[in-house]
Amino acid sequence: MSSVAFGVEPQVGWRRFMGRSGFAVGTVLACFAVLFFTAEAFVRATADVEETHRLQAALARTQQGLTDAETAQRGYFLTGRIEFLAPSGAGRKAALDGLTEFERVAAERELHDDRLTQFRPLVEAKLAELEETLRLERERGLAAALEVVHSGHGNEAMRRIRMLVSSLQEREAGLRAARERRARTASVLLFLITSAAAVVLAWLLWTVLSRLEREIEAEAAQVRALERVAEEQRLAREEREWLLGELHHRVKNSLQQIEGILRLQIREEISDVTRDSLTNALHRIMAIGRVHERLYAGDRPDDVDVAAVLGTLCEELSDVFRAFLDGPITSRSETISMPIETSIPLMLIANELITNACRHGSGPGKLARVAAVLRQDEGSWILEVSDEGGGRPEMADRLGMTLVRRLAQRIGGSVVMEKRSPGLSARVLIPREAA
Amino acid sequence: MILRILIVEDDALIALDLAMTVEELGHEVVGEAAEAKEAVGAAGRLRPDLVLMDVKLLRGSSGFEAAREIHERFGIRSLFCSGNIDEDLKARASGVNPVGWLAKPISPNALSRVLDALSGASAAAI
Numbered sequence: 234m235s236s237v238a239f240g241v242e243p244q245v246g247w248r249r250f251m252g253r254s255g256f257a258v259g260t261v262l263a264c265f266a267v268l269f270f271t272a273e274a275f276v277r278a279t280a281d282v283e284e285t286h287r288l289q290a291a292l293a294r295t296q297q298g299l300t301d302a303e304t305a306q307r308g309y310f311l312t313g314r315i316e317f318l319a320p321s322g323a324g325r326k327a328a329l330d331g332l333t334e335f336e337r338v339a340a341e342r343e344l345h346d347d348r349l350t351q352f353r354p355l356v357e358a359k360l361a362e363l364e365e366t367l368r369l370e371r372e373r374g375l376a377a378a379l380e381v382v383h384s385g386h387g388n389e390a391m392r393r394i395r396m397l398v399s400s401l402q403e404r405e406a407g408l409r410a411a412r413e414r415r416a417r418t419a420s421v422l423l424f425l426i427t428s429a430a431a432v433v434l435a436w437l438l439w440t441v442l443s444r445l446e447r448e449i450e451a452e453a454a455q456v457r458a459l460e461r462v463a464e465e466q467r468l469a470r471e472e473r474e475w476l477l478g479e480l481h482h483r484v485k486n487s488l489q490q491i492e493g494i495l496r497l498q499i500r501e502e503i504s505d506v507t508r509d510s511l512t513n514a515l516h517r518i519m520a521i522g523r524v525h526e527r528l529y530a531g532d533r534p535d536d537v538d539v540a541a542v543l544g545t546l547c548e549e550l551s552d553v554f555r556a557f558l559d560g561p562i563t564s565r566s567e568t569i570s571m572p573i574e575t576s577i578p579l580m581l582i583a584n585e586l587i588t589n590a591c592r593h594g595s596g597p598g599k600l601a602r603v604a605a606v607l608r609q610d611e612g613s614w615i616l617e618v619s620d621e622g623g624g625r626p627e628m629a630d631r632l633g634m635t636l637v638r639r640l641a642q643r644i645g646g647s648v649v650m651e652k653r654s655p656g657l658s659a660r661v662l663i664p665r666e667a668a
Numbered sequence: 669m670i671l672r673i674l675i676v677e678d679d680a681l682i683a684l685d686l687a688m689t690v691e692e693l694g695h696e697v698v699g700e701a702a703e704a705k706e707a708v709g710a711a712g713r714l715r716p717d718l719v720l721m722d723v724k725l726l727r728g729s730s731g732f733e734a735a736r737e738i739h740e741r742f743g744i745r746s747l748f749c750s751g752n753i754d755e756d757l758k759a760r761a762s763g764v765n766p767v768g769w770l771a772k773p774i775s776p777n778a779l780s781r782v783l784d785a786l787s788g789a790s791a792a793a794i
């Protein structure tokens with residue numbers, strides 16, 4: 234799993250997805266535009282067919298109305314019975330309504346045809362002729378009316394109306410056939426385009442969804458990979474901790490062995506001087522052991538809690554030198570952490586200074602009172618060990634003094650011995666940046 | 669009161685040092701063992717007042733198991749010694765009813781304090 238796979242890929246995927254979405258939105262809009270125009274064409278074609286239909290119907294109505302009116306009038310003249318005249322009014326009205334409807338539709342269509350302008354005068358003339366015949370019959374008797382009929386003007390008008398209507402009907406029939414064809418074509422086109430749009434939309438939805446699913450799956454895989462790495466790291470950390478613990482255990486066992494050997498030898502030793510030397514060596518080794526004990530007590534080996542180590546050291550040495558001491562060694566320390574490179578030498582120094590103070594801090598007939606103080610200021614750590622003994626300018630143990638100076642030097646520190654009354658105070662100053 | 673002590677420790681040098689330290693402190697070492705089975709056998713045979721028990725024993729055997737068996741069968745309690753005393757270790761030993769814990773490297777003074785307290789308590793009990 235490369236590092237690139239973690240941070241960058243999802244972004245690229247997301248951008249791709251957005252690009253694909255833009256494409257999808259464009260396609261959807263295009264589909265809708267085409268659909269809209271096709272649908273509009275279809276609706277227009279259908280309306281045209283309807284309009285032709287209305288025009289034809291209006292023509293037929295006019296002609297029928299005139300025919301009805303004339304037939305009713307003839308029936309009345311032939312029989313002389315007034316009830317035969319009754320449908321005449323309705324026929325006239327139908328003819329006029331048909332005419333008005335015809336003119337309205339023609340105006341809507343903005344038709345410019347000579348035949349249109351001829352139609353109204355013809356119809357009105359015919360109606361007037363029918364009116365005139367009836368008037369004559371009423372005023373001057375049937376013979377006068379029949380004279381008008383015999384003149385043939387009415388028949389002539391009716392014939393011209395029939396010709397005009399039939400010619401207009403013919404024209405409308407042709408127009409209607411063409412319009413119906415167009416409407417059919419539009420409907421087929423609409424169906425095809427709707428189907429195509431549906432297919433395109435379905436395809437788009439499918440690609441976008443499948444891409445999204447792939448993205449989600451890829452992200453889930455990344456999360457799984459990260460979790461696996463975290464788990465591996467956790468196991469590695471646990472193993473490291475276990476190994477460290479094991480190592481720590483063995484080091485302590487080894488220190489115990491070394492201390493054991495020294496103690497065995499001290500027990501065997503007859504000479505007091507040699508025994509004393511060996512005991513000093515034992516204590517020096519034990520001081521290393523104390524620091525080591527604290528080394529792995531904390532979570533971070535580079536951060537040793539020296540305050541705690543100093544406390545333990547003072548307790549141990551209080552036990553060892555019980556016979557020399559007026560009460561336990563007092564230790565005071567701020568909470569100070571320092572790296573192992575500094576803390577081991579510093580605790581060995583403390584061991585030397587406290588041991589020296591215990592052994593030589595007692596005056597004649599007087600037990601030693603020993604105190605160890607560890608503190609820090611801005612630039613340095615300061616260890617101060619004091620006793621209230623007889624007071625010597627230097628440590629009594631020459632090896633001890635050498636060790637203290639060499640160890641302090643190694644960590645960039647300095648040692649100041651100060652004679653007090655009573656006693657001796659040793660101050661070790663270690664610059665913090667040297668650590 | 670003088671305590672009769674069984675030392676269970678896989679390292680010969682440390683066992684020797686412990687034995688001499690115990691005797692210097694005025695108590696009696698009744699026996700030594702280096703692994704769990706041997707320790708249980710010795711405890712049954714010698715019936716000490718106390719077992720000084722290392723946590724890790726020879727051939728991978730466990731000081732806890734030995735201490736548990738010794739406690740269950742003979743009612744003898746153990747004083748555990750280990751390089752790494754932590755809460756986990758103490759939790760594992762809680763069922764064994766240990767006398768206490770000593771951190772390695774064991775200082776004679778620490779051992780002396782524990783044994784003094786025990787012998788005082790035993791004397792008071794008797």
